[in-house]
Amino acid sequence: MAISNEYLQSVFDGLKQRNANEPEFLQAVEEVLESLVPVIEARPELQKAGIIERIVEPERIVMFRVPWVDDQGRVQVNRGYRVQFNSAIGPYKGGLRLHPSVNLSILKFLGFEQIFKNSLTTLPIGGGKGGSDFDPKGKSDNEIMRFCQSFMTELCRHIGPDTDVPAGDIGVGAREIGFMFGQYKRLTNEFTGVLTGKAIPSGGSLARKEATGYGLCYFADEMLKDCGKSFQGKKVVISGSGNVAIYACQKATQLGAKVIAVSDSNGYIRDDNGIDYRTLQEIKEVKRDRIKTYVNYVPSAVYTEGCRGIWTIPCDIALPCATQNELDEQSAEALVKNGVIAVAEGANMPSTPGAIACFQKNGVLFGPAKAANAGGVATSALEMCQNSARLSWSFDDVDEKLHGIMKTIYRNASEAAKKYGVEGNLVAGANIAGFEKVADAMLWQGISY
Numbered sequence: 001m002a003i004s005n006e007y008l009q010s011v012f013d014g015l016k017q018r019n020a021n022e023p024e025f026l027q028a029v030e031e032v033l034e035s036l037v038p039v040i041e042a043r044p045e046l047q048k049a050g051i052i053e054r055i056v057e058p059e060r061i062v063m064f065r066v067p068w069v070d071d072q073g074r075v076q077v078n079r080g081y082r083v084q085f086n087s088a089i090g091p092y093k094g095g096l097r098l099h100p101s102v103n104l105s106i107l108k109f110l111g112f113e114q115i116f117k118n119s120l121t122t123l124p125i126g127g128g129k130g131g132s133d134f135d136p137k138g139k140s141d142n143e144i145m146r147f148c149q150s151f152m153t154e155l156c157r158h159i160g161p162d163t164d165v166p167a168g169d170i171g172v173g174a175r176e177i178g179f180m181f182g183q184y185k186r187l188t189n190e191f192t193g194v195l196t197g198k199a200i201p202s203g204g205s206l207a208r209k210e211a212t213g214y215g216l217c218y219f220a221d222e223m224l225k226d227c228g229k230s231f232q233g234k235k236v237v238i239s240g241s242g243n244v245a246i247y248a249c250q251k252a253t254q255l256g257a258k259v260i261a262v263s264d265s266n267g268y269i270r271d272d273n274g275i276d277y278r279t280l281q282e283i284k285e286v287k288r289d290r291i292k293t294y295v296n297y298v299p300s301a302v303y304t305e306g307c308r309g310i311w312t313i314p315c316d317i318a319l320p321c322a323t324q325n326e327l328d329e330q331s332a333e334a335l336v337k338n339g340v341i342a343v344a345e346g347a348n349m350p351s352t353p354g355a356i357a358c359f360q361k362n363g364v365l366f367g368p369a370k371a372a373n374a375g376g377v378a379t380s381a382l383e384m385c386q387n388s389a390r391l392s393w394s395f396d397d398v399d400e401k402l403h404g405i406m407k408t409i410y411r412n413a414s415e416a417a418k419k420y421g422v423e424g425n426l427v428a429g430a431n432i433a434g435f436e437k438v439a440d441a442m443l444w445q446g447i448s449y
């Protein structure tokens, strides 16, 4: 489908030519450019300043060799990346992903999305993303440490507390951040807030671990409330069982819903009595085990092989919290047929364009990732504040700020949609609201980047 503005389509055509083998990146850009049609038409100064041509090109990408030695004494080599996409409103900020599927297309899509997400948080952070095709599954703690130290030995030249502040994403939690932080500190002889998602005794923020999942539910709650609905008594299906999924499960339960299914890349568990998030936490955070072992703790739960089948379970609210393009049009049709009323994205770009169109056509409330999952990075920015000020706030303080930020993001996305004539379309609203702040900062800074 063509973008309904000739200029935007021509920028996109050029991008497609230059990046023909980057499907995820092109998918993320196309959605944003389509949303920006009314903005470009209302604001000719943006075209004149080449804002679109500039915003789709990363400011800098570093790619590097990451050699490490496994427990058998063999030398292993992975590829490391950092995509520094946009620094118009603050230092580059965004997670590091460790997964065998990682490549430039995936990191560029994630870095591009991060620009607008970070802008939506209302806090001063630019957009970036990084990671490696290293597979943490089945590795010992020592192997993980040696990899993280080698990765940071190169990355440390490119980041800094006022330059670029990485954090976690798939495959990167407090353990990996700790190994990287230790190495950064040793190499630079500085104790600074150069990474977020740190453990609490090393300058981490209370509630950062919970923030993406909690923020997702706060956002979904705003969306529901706007239509006179709530989580109370609703059946919720959550894909994934990692950091985002665990705390979405906890918060949805606290808000009165029943979470009836969660998954990993092998399969899903279902329990109509409700999933116990403490057991989830124990399996994933402490034992680092697979989701199928849940049935050993809770006999009423049933495990099914294959992760896509989770979307065929009848539910009121669906929260995809695993990975990109995990929810396709066919899955969306199944959810709609089973009466889903709201979908909010905890993962980045989990719904395919066909799935989003299906939800929108059928009047399903839809909270797009860059708005709905922004609570994680927002709380990372709160961690940066605490590190700079050399103090730490209480859990309740941070949680209250997070809640306020998610309400603001919902309001700003809704209002931007209304202002540009697409009321109720939060995909367009989030893209527009996130874009305008970055575009205005770029205009003000001249043709610097």
Ligand code: NDP
Pocket (backbone or CB within 6 Å): 101, 168, 169, 170, 171, 172, 212, 240, 241, 242, 243, 244, 245, 263, 264, 265, 266, 307, 321, 322, 323, 324, 326, 346, 347, 348, 373, 374, 376, 377
């Ligand atoms: P984790 O590594 O903690 O968990 C990832 C979960 O997703 C696991 O259950 C994993 O299953 C599953 N998963 C990963 N890749 C695939 C795949 N290719 N197919 C099916 N399932 C998969 O990561 P997070 O919870 O931190 O991240 C989940 C999503 O949320 C990602 O899209 C991430 O970008 C996004 N996000 C994360 C934020 C954060 O603060 N951590 C903030 C905002 C967004 P398995 O164990 O089998 O691999």
Ligand code: 2IT
Pocket (backbone or CB within 6 Å): 093, 094, 095, 096, 117, 165, 166, 167, 168, 169, 196, 348, 373, 374, 376, 377, 378, 380
């Ligand atoms: O996708 C994301 O927003 C994250 N992985 C969190 C990034 C961060 O810097 O906290």
